[in-house]
Amino acid sequence: MHKxxxxxxxxxxxxxxxxxxxxxxxxERDVLVPxxxxxxxxxxxxxxxxxxxxxxxxxxxxxGHARRLVHITYPELRDAPxxxxxxxxxxxxxxxxxxxxxxxxxxxxxxxxxxxxxxxAASGDIVGVRLRTGESLGNGWSNxxxxxxxxxxxxxxxxxxxxxSGRAALRDLTRLVKDRxxxxxxxxxxxxxxxxxxxxxxxxxxxxxxxxxxxxxxxPCSLGRLAVAVPARQADPLLxxxxxxxxxxxxxxxxxxxxxxxxxxxSSSPEAVSNRAGSVDCAKAKCVALTFDDGPGxxxxxxxxxxxxxxxxxxxxxxxxxxxxxxxxxxRMSVEGHxxxxxxxxxxxxxKLTTSKIADSLRRTQDTITAAIGERPTLMRAPYGALNEDxxxxxxxxxxxxxxxxxxxxxxxxxxxxxIADRVTxxxxxxAIVLMHGVHPATVDAVPDILKKLQGKGYTLVTVPxxxxxxxxxxxxxxxxxxxxxxxxxxx
Numbered sequence: 368m369h370k371x372x373x374x375x376x377x378x379x380x381x382x383x384x385x386x387x388x389x390x391x392x393x394x395e396r397d398v399l400v401p402x403x404x405x406x407x408x409x410x411x412x413x414x415x416x417x418x419x420x421x422x423x424x425x426x427x428x429x430x431g432h433a434r435r436l437v438h439i440t441y442p443e444l445r446d447a448p449x450x451x452x453x454x455x456x457x458x459x460x461x462x463x464x465x466x467x468x469x470x471x472x473x474x475x476x477x478x479x480x481x482x483x484x485x486x487x488a489a490s491g492d493i494v495g496v497r498l499r500t501g502e503s504l505g506n507g508w509s510n511x512x513x514x515x516x517x518x519x520x521x522x523x524x525x526x527x528x529x530x531x532s533g534r535a536a537l538r539d540l541t542r543l544v545k546d547r548x549x550x551x552x553x554x555x556x557x558x559x560x561x562x563x564x565x566x567x568x569x570x571x572x573x574x575x576x577x578x579x580x581x582x583x584x585x586x587p588c589s590l591g592r593l594a595v596a597v598p599a600r601q602a603d604p605l606l607x608x609x610x611x612x613x614x615x616x617x618x619x620x621x622x623x624x625x626x627x628x629x630x631x632x633x634s635s636s637p638e639a640v641s642n643r644a645g646s647v648d649c650a651k652a653k654c655v656a657l658t659f660d661d662g663p664g665x666x667x668x669x670x671x672x673x674x675x676x677x678x679x680x681x682x683x684x685x686x687x688x689x690x691x692x693x694x695x696x697x698x699r700m701s702v703e704g705h706x707x708x709x710x711x712x713x714x715x716x717x718x719k720l721t722t723s724k725i726a727d728s729l730r731r732t733q734d735t736i737t738a739a740i741g742e743r744p745t746l747m748r749a750p751y752g753a754l755n756e757d758x759x760x761x762x763x764x765x766x767x768x769x770x771x772x773x774x775x776x777x778x779x780x781x782x783x784x785x786x787i788a789d790r791v792t793x794x795x796x797x798x799a800i801v802l803m804h805g806v807h808p809a810t811v812d813a814v815p816d817i818l819k820k821l822q823g824k825g826y827t828l829v830t831v832p833x834x835x836x837x838x839x840x841x842x843x844x845x846x847x848x849x850x851x852x853x854x855x856x857x858x859x
């Protein structure tokens with residue numbers, strides 16, 4: 368089942384002056400606008416068996432410095448080891464390049480790297496993964512795209528050039544792309560197009576080959592991202608066997624596509640079941656709230672197993688892109704008494720965004736979670752803890768209370784499970800909200816020790832709202848622990 372044209376927060380807009388064969392991305396818009404024939408119908412990752420979203424941060428490679436913000440996600444498929452390796456290598460290369468760009472301190476906002484993904488195709492024969500990379504060095508965003516392909520028949524993972532039959536085909540395609548740019552009379556420079564730039568290619572429903580360019584590659588940066596659709600009749604002679612399988616996979620998916628329907632009928636209640644206090648009276652019991660950010664991920668099932676065995680509840684602040692890939696894990700969280708909450712769509716620093724983009728990021732995640740579990744979240748946590756008045760106002764308008772923390776596991780800066788467990792159990796107090804990251808294997812490894820020691824000290828592990836009992840939590844207010852009054856604005 369497909370979702371039409373989800374571009375991870377970037378919308379492809381048709382340039383009316385140059386016709387339907389060319390599209391551009393507007394950096395000020397997060398609203399999808401159909402732009403045939405350059406629109407790509409991305410595959411719903413929840414329909415692909417054995418897929419999980421893996422997360423990589425700067426800290427995972429021993430560079431967890433607070434001045435650099437990094438969040439990289441990419442899919443991992445159970446039966447595609449070579450694709451997994453290629454995606455992992457690409458993530459490492461991107462991170463290494465960004466570290467080189469930001470290795471010197473400068474008087475500017477914290478630099479940020481964000482990589483998210485979509486599936487350009489997924490069938491028994493072929494998988495296409497589109498990686499969208501955004502970099503901010505303090506003076507705006509630059510975006511680039513690369514699409515990798517995996518041919519299950521050959522067992523090979525390739526870049527987009529693997530869709531073509533060879534160097535001659537790449538030269539011919541480059542010429543066709545230049546011709547289409549020149550004929551449209553657009554404000555681009557066809558002479559700047561080179562074969563090396565054709566590293567993000569996929570197919571639309573009609574079998575046309577869609578070539579996407581990075582920002583500023585073939586025209587003014589103000590144009591945003593550009594895409595050209597080469598008609599199938601011209602592209603067909605240039606395709607490799609892998610390319611023909613990819614083209615057919617997209618066409619077949621279009622023939623079989625059915626309307627997307629919610630996986631779960633949303634509840635009429637404005638609150639999730641586990642968002643109601645009552646099972647534990649934290650005015651009498653010694654309560655601590657464990658919270659896990661950034662999932663669901665590969666280690667989420669074993670984390671849920673650990674919590675279940677210990678009879679402990681937790682709050683999961685999920686990233687929308689990863690939640691969309693594994694709605695079954697969201698269902699399990701909710702059924703087992705945990706609270707599923709909002710951690711934005713793609714883990715961008717919300718405080719750098721316009722209010723419309725903040726709202727879009729939170730709303731898309733709200734909709735994804737609601738579709739999975741039938742209940743609309745009432746809590747959010749800002750990525751990197753980055754808050755300003757715009758973020759808080761938007762959260763308030765959307766009915767979301769804002770959750771901070773007063774105990775940090777420090778798991779973004781170490782892979783030592785014992786150190787993580789020792790830090791949490793040493794700092795935990797009555798009413799504590801503990802920040803952890805469920806996508807780090809070392810964090811999950813630390814959980815049994817944390818549960819054993821905290822419960823051994825008489826603590827009851829609850830969801831965040833249970834800390835506040837009948838007083839509840841108010842939308843737009845910041846809560847850092849169960850022992851403090853909600854704050855209307857973040858502290859500096």
